[in-house]
Amino acid sequence: MTIHTFGAIDVGSYEQELKIFEVSKARGIRPVDSLVRRVDLGSDTYQTGKIRSGNVREVGDILREFREVMNNYRVTEYKAYGTSAIREMDNASMVLSLWEQRSGIHVGVLSNSEQRFLDYKSAAAKIGDFDSIISDSCAIVDIGGGSIQISLFSDGKLGATQNLRLGILRLYEKIRSIDARESQRDAMISEMVDSQLEVFQKLYLNNRKVRNLIIVDDYISALMQSRKMEDVPAAAFIEYVRMARDMSVPEIARRVQIADDNVPLLYISGVLMERIIEAFGTEHIWAPGITLCDGIAYEFAEKQKILPPSHNFEEDIIACAHNISRRYMGDETRGETIETIALRIFDALRKQYGLSKRERLLLRICAILHDCGKYISITNLAECSYNIIMSTEIIGLSHIEREIVANVVRFNHSEFVYYEEQQNMSDLDLDAYLMIGRLTAILRLANGMDRSHKRKFEDFGLTLKPDRLQINIRPGVDITLEKGMFAHRADFFEEIFGIRPVIRQKK
């Protein structure tokens, strides 16, 4: 039996965690050790955009300790990620390099959507009847230090996901900065939360109730886990939170068995959840007690094909893209046509050009969102599409992947800007840019093949020749327009793939 010893590190906003896992086909993901150190990076970043040097050094030392512990467990693979405090840092690259130099640990930065997606994945893996819970109305509320993410499910699919800057550390800092009296705390937190929830409700709920809530967080989950309560009726939960309100900090700490320092964050988490439960009309709560590290381990197991996927996450990403398209009144039928054509071209090229499954997913999203910018401006479609995609969360996509999608959709409608020309305007590396080129070439071709929006290429064949990609279309279909507009797109395709697409219609 092959057992991988894997280390997952979360350089979080208020805590840094190392979890050691054993990952194997026989026993799944088994946590072996968990170390948590507490350095508040979020307060620095959220207020000044930088982390004070003492904290940088301290986290460097913590990472070095983590490295030693991983060595002791003979960890063979690890992943370390920073989250919102690192994301919002002005000098992230310098700090990350310093940490790597000090500890030998490379810390990547997760985009918000990536981070939430990892949490979501491990929740799906840990909750046995996840698919049945989300088939009813359900939301995952992922509470972080800087923000919270609410992901709504209906009919077993992800309907929408929204990030709200209501992280518990952020709320705590706000209350502290206002210097509120204890008696005012609840009202203040409620006000801050309610104002944002109201917008969320209007956007996504339309008076619908969300019967089930899955909480992903560090405090409430730990509390519920310690009480051996993975799921409870919402009313019981609220009663517990209200009871805690009347207790002193030491009393809460003693009762729920946490350190005094953590009580304010637990308290804010409780009030936050109470507001969400009331706003959503929630009836039942699940707290699987997972952390980002569990998600990182799950992703590792999934990528290594050690564990079968517990849920079809790709469909959630696609569902999320469709929702965005719908919100911006995209032409779904045309999107479907382009998606079909583009995927057929992609599949024809895949083997020859070593195209990945992930690229295929991105192409699908590009096709779905190909016209989202029209909602704002038909004439400035390219830039508007780019901006919409760049400012919308697509759960499961990294920041880089989102930028790839945004660029592909942009270059579908405008002149392609070469890597050498844009180097100073983007963080994208050459590999990412080559992917943009490949996907743009395919999307443009697919778009061109449905130039008339009449689905003339519903039935076509593809033959990959050494010098060309032959598109075979049955006789009798009038493709004059498509043929006329084809040359320019074919030139770009040829530039990227080195073969020329040719339309061949039997007479």
Place this chain on the structure above:
Amino acid sequence: MTGSENRKTKDSGDNFFRNPSFYINRELSWLQFDRRCLMEARSRENPLMERLNFLSITASNLDEFFMVRVASIQDMAKGGYTKRDIAGMTAGEQLCAILKEAHSFVDLQYSTYNRSLVPALSQEGITLITGYEGLTKDEKQYLDELFETEIYPVVTPMASDASRPFPLIRNKSLNLGVLLSRKKNAGPGILGRTKKAKKQLRTETENLEFATVQVPSVLPRVIRLPAAQGEEKQGRARIILLETVIRENMASLFQSYDIVCAYPFRIMRSADMDIDEDEAEDLLKEIEKSLKQRRHGDAIRLEVESGMDRRLLNILVEELQLSMDEIFEIDGPLDLTFLSKVRKLEGFDSLFEHRYSAPQPVPELPEGCDLFAQIRKGDIFLHHPYETFKPVVDFVAKAAVDPDVLAIKQTLYRVSGNSPIVAALARAADNGKQVTVLVELKARFDEENNIGWAKMLEKAGCHVIYGLVGLKTHSKITLVVRREEDGIRRYVHLATGNYNDTTARLYTDVGLFTCKEPFGEDATAVFNMLSGYSEPRSWNKLILAPLWLKDRFLYMIGREAEYAKRGERAQIKAKMNSLCDPDIIEALYKASAAGVQIQLIVRGICSLKVGIRGVSDNITVRSIVGNFLEHSRIFYFENGGKPEIYAGSADWMPRNLDRRVEIVFPLEDETVRAKALHILDVELQDTEQASILHPDGTYEKVDRRGKEKVNSQLVFCNEAVLAAKKMQEELHRTRLFVPEEHVEETGD
């Protein structure tokens, strides 16, 4: 107050159970415990050498009590601390009562020594010579030679005058105070004073000089005189104490002086260390510094031989700034711990206790077995010293050389002088294992030892940690992380006693080997917490102080009270070293008042009073003082027919529950639970070594009338022998090769 009155009053408020008259002062209760030990020294039922041992223990106990407890109360009294203890006494009142009781106790110690033990020793052929007048010519010659060759070179007389301050008298050291008169026509003398510097101590009528001679601790205090031919064979011994020899030779140390008088004296200093751990950058260095300062701690007790010259006594009292009630005039040799050396005299085997067997093999862990494989079969309970401590040493030693072991983590509080466990930890580090050792540097009186161990382990490559700021780590836990075919498995040893192979032969303790995952997770979390790596959010099985152990105990006691109120069977059986936590006692009173049957086995301090009507009439307390020092802590809660049994390192004392890192662990496997419960039940039936606490706070041996004789320690010894024998037979049977018998076919 009558029971019904009590009940009426207690309903009117929670403070009812905190009535000071319901509590016994912890210091006085401790003195009661030492008195119980003294009773064993007085008991003619015990073999003579065991009686000597008990008397020696009472002496060292009393020393420790003064250095720690009396010193701290004295500080409180001097500092004007007016808060009363749970028994309603101020620090000053406590000090008065303690000193009064201590004086009476010492009188009883020496009456036991002089009237009972010395004659008994003499009867058995051991004679203690108290002066040279009782020596034979040969013996005197032997001692003169001994003095010349071995004693004189290491003796350093120290004088006190204006140019030389009063010498530092070491804590607990035995000294001879000497008054000297300079001989006529003598030179400056060995005190070497110039005329100008000379400022003689003015005594009543004459100018005398004061000097001290420390009785060297590097030499054996008990000197066995050479036997006349054939005497040794007859089981006889004549002994003399080192201080007597020095005293008799005092003139040779001060040749320019006449010896006016020389008397032994001994002082006790406060052992309290004042360390600001928050500010300390290096705790180890800070403790080393404090240990040096401890030598200069305030003197809190002076022992002098009775009849000491008043002039000499006055000098000591003045210099050491002592009050009269802190002076103990002793009618016999000072520091009775020398009796433990008398026990070691060869040739007196018949005077020892022989009924108690040596530690036996643990039935589940036969010699040469695969320890880890045995633990995988199920939890293993160990009961020391009836069962050997060897598996615990082996656990660490085997882990140290096992290629599959990734890490070993252990807490060390008190370890033996040549600890095989420490050696194994060092070897493990050398073998590339991750070895984390928490060495508690603040373990009272073991600070220096532990600093030595810490340095040694660090040098060997172990990760040595000193624990959490402000808390002593008293928990006993070892974790071995092992990579096995089906993944990482954690083996845990939890115990009530220290990882000390020497005391494990003398103290009764229990331990548990387990590899259950929830215990392993918790053990990992304990070490992560102790090493400052993390702060665990929840625990599976272990209950930790000072986090929530006290709450948990209060909850469990309260739960029994609830069962009792509902008319269900409610019972608590608990065994510990000390009980003086006011919150726990209050909870026990409430539970008793509710009808819970509470049986306590408390070896030492017990601040709870029994027999208060309506308050504690359902509580019994017994104390067992026997051949072994009772040290295990086991707690049984009936829990409405689903009993919960725990063992652990914590007593029901504020220091254990609030100021120490302690671990209490549940016993889950049925066989393990049965063994633990058996310990409680047998001890509750003990008629030989148990004393019963009476409502007036005194203890008396169990009334044996109509009861079967039960000596619990002896019962456990015999059971361990039987179990080991059974195991050996089993092993023999399974290993015995029996050839299959040939059966002839009869063809029928």
